Every structure is written in C-alpha cells, then in structure tokens.
Ligand SMILES: NC(=O)c1ccc[n+]([C@@H]2O[C@H](COP(=O)([O-])OP(=O)(O)OC[C@H]3O[C@@H](n4cnc5c(N)ncnc54)[C@H](O)[C@@H]3O)[C@@H](O)[C@H]2O)c1
C-alpha cells in the first residue's frame with residue numbers, strides 16, 4: 001500500500017489556472033443540480049478557548065474529468081488578520097481518497113483552492129445569470145476574497161473600472177495600489193464609502209465578515225448582479241432584507257441553503273433555484289433588467305473537483321520530470 005502524497009500550498013499555487021478552475025467549479029455546480037454529487041451536511045465545531053471554527057466538508061463528485069471522493073477540513077479564525085504578522089483567516093486541507101478502496105491517496109493544500117474556487121463560483125454564476133458585457137465592478141471587502149475576486153473578474157471580464165471598499169479604508173487603498181501596479185493600469189479605484197462603491201455598478205461582490213447589511217436596495221442599478229460571498233451559519237447579512245425580498249436569489253446547493261440560510265427563509269425569501277439549473281438550461285435566467293443575487297455558501301463538490309484537478313496536474317508534472 002503506497003503512502004499518500006502531500007501537495008503543499010506553494011505547489012498548488014503553481015498549478016492553479018483560471019480556465020481550468022472555472023471548468024471544475026462549473027462542473028461541480030452542474031453535478032450538484034444533476035444529482036451526480038453527494039455532499040453530506042458540513043459540520044461546524046466551535047473552539048471554546050478561541051474564536052476558531054473548524055468545518056468538515058465531505059463530498060463525492062461523479063465526473064470524468066473532475067470526479068473525486070474527498071473531505072475538506074477548513075478553519076475560520078477571524079482574529080488571524082490582527083496578528084502582528086497576519087495569517088489568512090481561512091486555512092484548509094483537502095483529503096482525497098482512492099474511490100474503489102477508500103485508501104487516502106493525497107492531502108492537498110486547500111487554502112489557495114478555497115480562494116480560487118470561491119471567486120470562480122462567482123464568475124460562473126455571473127456568466128450564467130447575466131450573459132452580457134459590464135463596465136463597473138464593485139467589491140466590498142479587501143481581504144483574501146476581495147483580492148482574489150478582483151483578480152478573477154479582471155481575468156474573465158473587461159471592466160473599465162473595478163472599485164474596492166473596505167470598512168478599514170487603508171486596506172482597500174493598499175490593495176488598489178498593488179493591483180494597479182501589477183496590471184500596469186489605473187482601473188482599480190478605492191472608495192471611501194460602501195454607497196459610493198455600489199452606486200452605478202453593474203456587478204457587486206460582497207466578501208466581508210459584516211454582521212449587518214453593507215448594501216442597500218436604493219443604491220442598486222437596474223439589472224445589477226450581486227455575488228454575496230460572506231455568508232453561512234454564522235451570518236447572512238451583507239445585503240439588506242429588502243434586496244433579498246425583491247431580487248432573484250440563486251444558491252449553490254439546496255441542502256446547504258435550507259440549513260445555513262434558514263434565516264432568510266423565515267424572512268419570506270424564496271430562492272429561485274440552484275445555479276446548476278441555470279447552467280444546464282433547465283432554469284432560464286431572469287430578464288437582464290432584474291436584480292440577481294448569487295448567495296454563495298461554498299460546496300464540498302467544488303473542493304473535490306479542484307483537488308482532483310490539482311492532483312492530476314501534479315502527477316502529470318511529476319511524470320514529465
Ligand atoms: N462562499 C464561500 O464559498 C466562501 C469561501 C471563503 C470565504 N467566504 C466568506 O467570505 C468572507 C471573507 O473571507 P476572507 O477569506 O476574504 O476573509 P478576510 O479576513 O481575508 O477578509 C475579510 C474582510 O472583511 C472585512 N471586515 C471584517 N469585519 C467587517 C465588518 N463588520 N464590516 C465590514 N467589513 C468587515 C475585513 O476588514 C477584511 O478586509 C467571510 O465571510 C468568509 O466566511 C465564503
């Protein structure tokens with residue numbers, strides 16, 4: 001019996017690319033809708049001696065290119081950001097099993113994967129819910145997810161302006177400076193307020209730990225698409241109740257939404273369906289002038305698909321050397 005291989009974060013980073021990530025995440029979302037994926041409910045274990053939360057996310061995906069049996073172990077430690085030498089808030093590992101024997105075949109660094117697949121899920125949802133060209137992107141939150149969404153959406157779209165706001169403005173300023181330098185442009189702009197950031201935007205991304213709404217309905221342009229990323233058991237409050245009640249809200253998976261977004265159900269919010277149904281064409285996207293929301297929770301199937309992708313690329317590369 002061979003030992004599992006370890007694919008470390010720095011190796012994962014070198015193997016990741018946006019187009020394959022997009023394909024893997026799209027396949028995962030579609031497979032969940034088509035019942036070709038199994039995702040047992042994720043568990044949440046709260047440390048009693050710190051703010052750290054440990055989640056287990058088991059899943060199986062039946063897909064020729066991205067099929068896998070795995071489990072992501074992921075921690076959320078919001079105070080990591082305040083350390084003298086800040087660490088990422090979200091850290092993960094993905095265990096990948098041989099399907100027939102159940103033997104552990106790889107431990108794949110899951111922190112970069114979590115970053116990339118979450119931004120890619122927003123890009124997949126945006127593409128299918130609003131198939132058109134955009135001018136202005138607004139990103140609320142300049143943390144790990146805010147940054148990777150800016151990079152991902154800049155890769156897939158030709159935005160004229162990408163605005164970034166953070167409740168601690170200095171962080172948004174630093175990120176904007178970095179991105180304008182990396183891409184040798186001036187399209188990244190720092191906003192002093194969330195309202196200034198959102199007004200007139202065609203696409204909005206919320207990626208914060210906000211515990212009260214940071215986007216109000218009256219700021220929204222007709223036909224805007226919102227990717228609400230910071231959500232889950234802990235809170236689901238980045239958008240005002242009236243946005244949830246008046247727009248077309250899609251989710252990544254029903255089972256997760258029923259438990260982790262039960263609060264929205266109690267407010268009378270009706271989800272239009274899983275984004276996978278829009279990908280397959282079973283659910284037609286709403287008219288382009290309607291406000292759409294992709295309420296992202298994150299799924300084990302996405303992580304399994306990504307771990308399989310990275311595993312295959314790693315083996316391919318090892319065989320060439
Ligand atoms: N849907 C998914 O699949 C998925 C995946 C990963 C992360 N997330 C969620 O995305 C969010 C951001 O994660 P991250 O990794 O970027 O974290 P991060 O710590 O790197 O960034 C969080 C940002 O939110 C800001 N923030 C903190 N408290 C705030 C508040 N009260 N109001 C407004 N802004 C506030 C911080 O200044 C920081 O810039 C979290 O809610 C996380 O749970 C979702």
Ligand SMILES: O=C(O)[C@@H]1CCCCN1
Pocket residue numbers: 055074075076090114231232297298299
């Ligand atoms: O789907 C995920 O991987 C993350 C884990 C942390 C909480 C939010 N969702």
